[in-house]
Amino acid sequence: MALKVKTQDVLEVFNEKLDSVREKFDLNEKILSTIDLKLIEIKNTSIKVEFDSLKEETKKNSELFKNNRTELDQILQKHASEIKFFAKKQEKLQLYFYGALLVLFLLSATFLAFAMNEYHDRKDAEQRLKFYIKEASRRNLFLKEKKMTLEYENWLEIEQKKIDNRK
Template sequence: MAQKLKTQDLMEVFNKNLNEVNLKFDLNKEIISTLDKKLEQIENSSLKIEYEPLGTVILDNDKMFKEHRSELSNIFEKQISMMKVVSKKESKYQLYFYGALTILLFLCAAILSYGIDQYHEKKAAEKEVKFYSKEAFRRNEYLKENNLTEKYESWLEQKQSNQNSVN
């Protein structure tokens, strides 16, 4: 199949330049006629393109690429299967991580709750100790003022001796 080469633009530019040269220089008629003949030959020339060798090149490339495509598809399938295995492992590890994190959270909350409870119990015990120490001080003062200290000590010794004999 032959295609005609379009040279109209090229010819117009060439003719324009040729007219300018002709005005500037006095060229003889033989050169101009020879150039005109060459221009006509260029306008009438055609370009022939053969597609048959291109078809064989395409077939050769297709055979070569089929081999590479099958190799690449095998590699792709292997990578996909490996990624699935790794993904399952990672999801299992992620589950373990979040499970351990949840257990640690509950453990921390329990320890914090126990610590707060112990703090409040300590404060309550301190208040109770202060109260009983003040009470004991007041009773001791009362006993001293009323000279009942000796009676109290004898009563206390009697109580302790009764408890020792029972045990």
């Protein structure tokens, strides 16, 4: 058989639950009132900054940074002077390189001009030699036809002796 719930029992359980809910509301109100009080307290407080200790710390830091700054300045000046030295050295090396390149260019141009001049002189000499060979063969042919070969040889010996006597 099913149990019948009495109204009295339901009301007792309801009362117990109601008391626990009321306690929770009271607790929330206490928390909210505490928070409100703290917010009012925070609004009313003022921050007072003491600059004397801050000045001392600033002085200490500036002295430390001053030492480091001078050290960094010295290192910077040292590196700058080294860079200038190497830049001048590189500049001199480039100047020597381009100077040597210019000298080599001038020498090669001179040798090229000399070689071209010699080539043309040789060609001219070959052409004159061919001309004189042809001229000599025509003269010999003419002398043989006129039977003057002995006279020409005598005349040539006389002329040669004159040239030798002048020297």
